[in-house]
Amino acid sequence: MDNSKSRWRSIFPPILVIAVLLAVWELAVVWGRVPEWKLPAPSVIVAEAIAIWPRLMLHAGATVQLALIGFTGGAAAGFALAALLHLIPGARRAFYPLLVLSQNVPVVAIGPILTIWLGYGILPKLILVWLVCFFPVSVAMLSGLNDTDPVLRNYMRMIGASRQQQFWRLELPNAVTHLFSGLKIAASYAVLSAVVAEWIGADKGLGHFMLISSKGYQAASVFASVFLIVALSLTLFGIVALAEKLVVRWRPAKEAKKV
Amino acid sequence: MSKAQWALELKDVRKSFESRGGAKEVLGGISLSVRDGEFVSIIGPSGSGKTTLFQLIGGLAPLSGGEVWMDGRNTTGHRGHIAYMPQQASLMPWRTVRGNIELALQIAGIDRKQARAKATDWLARIELDAYADSYPHALSGGMQQRISFLRALLSPQPFMLLDEPFGALDALTRQQMQQWLLTIWEANRRSVLLVTHSIEEALLLSDRIIVLSAAPAVIVDEIVVPFARPRKESLWTDPQFNALKQQIYEQLHQPTV
Structure with missing residues (x-):
């Protein structure tokens, strides 16, 4: 139990950073009206990946x-x-x-x-x-x-x-x-x-x-x-x-x- | 005819190293012999070339003069004739205790199955079988040296070289190890040449002690140790033990002749 706790503690910070980064990316693209051919939002990329x-x-x-x-x-x-x-x-x-x-x-x-x-x-x-x-x-x-x-x-x-x-x-x-x-x-x-x-x-x-x-x-x-x-x-x-x-x-x- | 009863014979072994301003003589003609099943110690002041002597006996370095004979054969400059226990345990960290013993036996030419059986058997016999599958890093210094000794004892080579085997251990562990080695050796006599800095250790363990001078090393004295076997640690209270200790101490500290 102690082991899984310490593992969680070492995994959590990088996951959080990546999640925040993706969120910022998504919001920046949507609010900044960046054209999709320049920089697609993460959600668009995922949708595209599924499609192709x-x-x-x-x-x-x-x-x-x-x-x-x-x-x-x-x-x-x-x-x-x-x-x-x-x-x-x-x-x-x-x-x-x-x-x-x-x-x-x-x-x-x-x-x-x-x-x-x-x-x-x-x-x-x-x-x-x-x-x-x-x-x-x-x-x-x-x-x-x-x-x-x-x-x-x-x-x-x-x-x-x-x-x-x-x-x-x-x-x-x-x-x-x-x-x-x-x-x-x-x-x-x-x-x-x-x-x-x-x-x-x-x-x-x-x-x-x-x-x-x-x-x-x-x-x-x-x-x-x-x-x-x-x-x-x-x-x-x-x-x-x-x-x-x-x-x-x-x-x-x-x-x-x-x- | 009786040649073969000598496990080891050194005949006027000399070694000098080239250096600036000529050759520096380290060993100045050492002649000694070890009988089959005899325990002989070499003791000398630091820098008396004891390690060099072992390198020559092991066949690792060329002699400047003289010959090395083992079991009635001239083995000068040939490797593979000795079982060796170095100052540092020198166990391969990636092999288990049993694996390390197996390795030494295999290099000496014993096939894998036999080596394994022998290692397992002996680890049990000296009550170390609990450690058979441990890796060296999990063992204490004293325990590593026990494995190192057992590895040398089981090697089929006719002759054992022990190179200051307890030099790196603390005083208490050292005493325990000497007693332990004494018991095992007395039950399984092998021809041994031991290098040591400790006079007590030499007196406790050996049949004969050879005292070397400082470089260039020559034999100062040869002392037959009179104590009966099996020996006990309490030997050091014996007045004769202390007299001999005093004698060797003085020989080691006399100015170079």
Whole structure:
């Protein structure tokens, strides 16, 4: 009971703020007579979302597929790359600057080039999402692998653990919490980068739908897809956070603080 | 022929480190041996290179001279021949107590099932089975060290190195731990080399004590501890105990020769 009370206390303030914000928005639009094609009221957006729901879901399906495959592939690539750079002596130092450099090339610039090379299929869009997702995973993972407690490392060497055993039994489990923080960042980027990819060249997906809606001055449709994108992003993030809770069970429990 | 009865033999082990202005000698020719089932302690002033000596025995660092033999084989520079109990418990925080013991046994080459059975069996035998599924962060420092000791005791390597195992514990816990270790060791004799700062600890636990000098470390004295086993904590009231304590104390505090 005490627990549910404290949870309510932590959830209530943000809900209140969002509710007030929506109310102000609604009232401002109604009283200020803002034209609907400029800024629709929340109630209008909800009505629009219900009206176009089947179309919205169709496009959302394409975006979710792109984001999920992109996230999984990007995360796997990031994981593998980090392990390789860590295990091959000297590789980390040699390739790390390149890794950082790769993130400074704007996605918006790569997109059209990928389309020129690979056409309008799913592949160029997937590559774009991969590029966005692999980086936070590999960087977090690399720092996790490097962050191994020297006392534990010494112990493992003393009892004769091979390099492989040190990696699988010590360095990798130690990096798991870091890995998850990288995965969470990648998860929140995945849907966004999928939308950007669809912007650049697609015939379906929420990004594509937003683009044609805004060209037709259908602001309510644009906002409806924005809300949907936010919801999808949060969901993917939530799934990763949940997975972390299931995997990292050894972390000092919160109960310890209460006692 | 009788070579193999030595669990450990150090033959003129030397170590020096390169530094500005030439090499700094840390170990200046250490020769010692530990019999099968014997408990030997090394005691020396701080900075006498005891940790370096362990690194050499463990095969982690190259020797500047000499050889390390275990069980009649030359193991100089080879890892994996020792069971190790470090000063800090060094339990993997993501593994349970049982999981940590299993890990050490698996690395020593025991298969998973057997390792699990052995860990479970022994945790029950020393009445720690209530902690088998706890994670290390939930245990006190003393309890973590008990697990760390058990992990080393169960490892199949022929030789145990204990590196100041109680150095980080408070005085009271330390005393309890010494008594606890004494009881378990006397019931399950293994060849042990213990490094310690505490003269009492060395006298209470060992069959033999090796006194080292400050760097470059050489063996100053070797003392056979005359007390019969099983030993009791009340040993420290024995006049002979105090005489030996005084003797070692003086040897540790004499100026470097």
